[in-house]
Amino acid sequence: MIKYEEKSGEFHLSNKYISYIIKISEGGELYHIYFGKRIREREDFSHLLKICDRPLAIYSEENEIGHSLQYTQREYPFYGGGDFRYPAMEIAYENGSRISCFKYSNHKIYQGKKKLEGLPSSYALSESDAHSLEICLEDSLSNTLLTLSYSIYEEMPLICKSVRLLHRGEGDIRIEKVFSSCLDLPDSDYELLHLSGAWSRERHIKKRSLEQGIQGIYSMRGASSAEHNPFIALLRKGASEEYGEVLGFSLVYSGNHLEQVEVDTDNAARVLIGIHPDTFSWNLKKGESFQSPEAIIVYSDSGLNAMSRSFHKFFNTRLVNGYWKDRERPILINNWEATEMDFDEKKILDIAIKAKEAGIELFVLDDGWFGERNNDKSGLGDWYVKNFKKLPEGVSGLSKKIRKLGMKFGLWFEPEMVNKNSDLYRKHPDWVIAAPDRNMSQGRNQYVLDFSNPLVVEYIYRAMKKVISEAGISYIKWDMNRYITECYSAAHQAKDQGKIFHKYILGVYGLYEKLKTDFPEVLFESCSSGGARSDPGMLYYAPQSWISDDTDAIERLKIQYGTSIVYPISSMGAHISAVPNQQNGRMTPMKTRANVAFFGAFGYELDLNELTKEGMEEVKEQVRFVKKHRKLLQYGDFYRLQNPFEGNIAAWMSVSEDKQEAIVGYYRILGEVNKAYKRLKLQGLDEKKLYMVNGDEKQVYYGDELMYIGMLIEHTWERGADLDFSSELYYLESVIL
Ligand code: GLA
Secondary structure: EEEEEOOOOOOEEEEEOOOEEEEEEOOOOOEEEEEEEOOOOOOOOOOOOOEOOOOOOOOOOOOOEOOOOOOOEOOOOOOOOOOOOOOOEEEEEEOOOOOOOOEEEEEEEEEEEOOOOOOOOOOOOOOOOOOEEEEEEEEEEOOOOEEEOOOOOOOOEEEEEEEEEEEOOOOOEEEEEEEEEEEEOOOOEEEEEEOOOOOOOOEEEEEEEOOOEEEEEEOOOOOOOOOOOEEEEEEEOOOOOOEEEEEEEEEOOOOOOEEEEOOOOOEEEEEEEEEOOHHHHHHHHOOOOOOOOOEEEEEOEHHHHHHHHHHHHHHHHOOOHHHHOOOOOOOOEEEEEHHHHOOOHHHHHHHHHHHHHHOOOEEEEEEOOOOOOOOOOOOOOOOEEEEOOOOOOOHHHHHHHHHHHHOOEEEEEOOOOOOOOOOHHOOOHHEEEOOOOOOOOOOEEEEEEEOOOOHHHHHHHHHHHHHHHHHHOOEEEEOOOOOOOOOOOOOOOOOHHHHHHHHHHHHHHHHHHHHHHHHOOOOEEEEEEEEEEOHHHHHHHHHHHEEEOOOOOOOHHHHHHHHHOOOOOOEEEEEEEOOOOOOOOOOOHHHHOOOOOHHEEEEOOOOHHHHHHHHHHHHHHHHHHHHHHHHHHHHEEEEEEEEEOOOOOOEEEEEEEEOOOEEEEEEEEOOOOOOOOEEEOOOOOOOOEEEEEEOOOOOOOEEHHHHHEEEEOOOOOOOOOOOOOOOEEEEEEEEOE
16 A cells, blocks of 8 residues: 655555655655545656746755745645745754754655554554555754654545654754644645534534635644534535545644644645644653654545545544444433432432333433532532432442442543642642643633643542442543643643643543553543533544533534534434423424434433423333434444535434445424425435335335435425424335335
């Protein structure tokens, strides 16, 4: 999959889907030649290089013409020299200079893929699954090595990239910028798509045309954020869900990030993706190195849907790891919306008993079980039971009773946080992130523990480990309910303060790593006031994410649709909650709440005792349905069919790998009077197979009919019967008649 042509100095990374071509110039510079749909092998692709001889162009050498860095597609542009665009890397040297000059030194091609040190990263299933290339560049003056790493998988239309810097010279250097990937594209005829929002409206789809200048999204909040997910896509003009070229860029990282597209006045586009430089600087002493997070770049020639499926497949099979990889997710019930922090053992057991009756598999006790936690002003940091009025026999006692019912037991933690009113803060006020002599901002009455300090991480690790082992816990919801402000660590020297945001997230990853090693079968669900840290970095440790606190089924259409652009259905926590909805007061039918939540890691967020007898029967039926079909729902090939951001209808479907069965979800937001006749074009089926719809022998159609003509959805209309927020689910099974 990786070829090096000695004569032309070119690397061609390719599989049956894509080509990625890099060239070493005569002067030792790395040029980027191409990334996109696979092109045939050639010994020399020099004819594809962009050569521009322009008035006033700047050249590296005297008498040089043609290859001004200003106009060249560069592979990994460092600051210094004649390229005036934003660099991927900038280093400050001890003499105050920021000029670097990295030249090709050597390279290595090997089978398989290495793990990134201390960071979440994708992996290869075998030596032949992925091949990797490391190109080593050297700045001889400072004696610093830059290694660019690439991996290509045999069966995936994508490239994984990361970089590492090793300083071997005397004196310190300071990295001011180090992006994980740069991609110089020859033109800018694209639309930029990103997933942006806020609390309770996470990952709404935004689109705009690229323009000359800089456009991008970012987080400087200490978490990947609800505001901007670390992902962008470039869509060729006119590309849609099904058609056209799309490039998707995703960063396997949970901290501050920047995804930026610069279009120069030559209309070329430079895409940078990596750690946000404005909240980062990293000094290296002789012998020290720095590893960037991993960037994943997916190519699709058949629209956004295909790009998403590549991300889903890749994340499910090469990023999620360990016990929960490929496993169907347990149906859970969480008490948060039912009780918030106002509960006692009896209340919890009453919900659990009813849940067991419905066939639910896991009970999750949310916030409020620890310390003096009766509201959000106290208790965070004290991961032990103090309030025995609530839980007379502690968490272990409750867990025992729940497990005796025949359910698993799960628990909420917010490991990174502390309230001032806690034993932990009283004992270690210096363990929070706070700048000396400056105000310390609060968010939800809480402060952020200094996870850049290994002592703090170790303390929390021990506290959590004790609860997990004593209480027999099978699942952890790991929350993070405020962003980081006044970023400063008392545990580090002045010169290292630029490292704190990154070290913090490394501390979080380190704690995950330790807990996952100790408790390999515990299922982690990441959460951050809903989905403020639903990113691929988290996905590596926590195969599920609570993607939003907004549980209203209609709002969820957009949130789940947007989240599915990158993230697999198996990873999206999706629960049925009570009506009127806690967040927006909307009344939606139970059927629609279920039809939306089925496409996710399914669960409940209500007190089943408040349901009518019929309501409870519905719940039992839903649980039976999910148990029967969850492999298909959670791991099937997912196709978005109609976009709720663009109209009154949302629709999507999951198809089994063998195309034997499929489930379609169809949702009408507002009822329409005398609505038009409608067929919904399905996707991903086998043209030649006959499918029976909802077990009805009168509804049997060929795959090609369902895909190219469409499944009949609306053909009659009855006065007064067309309600708002209605939905239908269609189960298709291949039959032989
Ligand atoms: C956050 C989470 C909720 C719930 C509360 C508890 O808001 O997103 O699901 O766990 O915290 O305080």
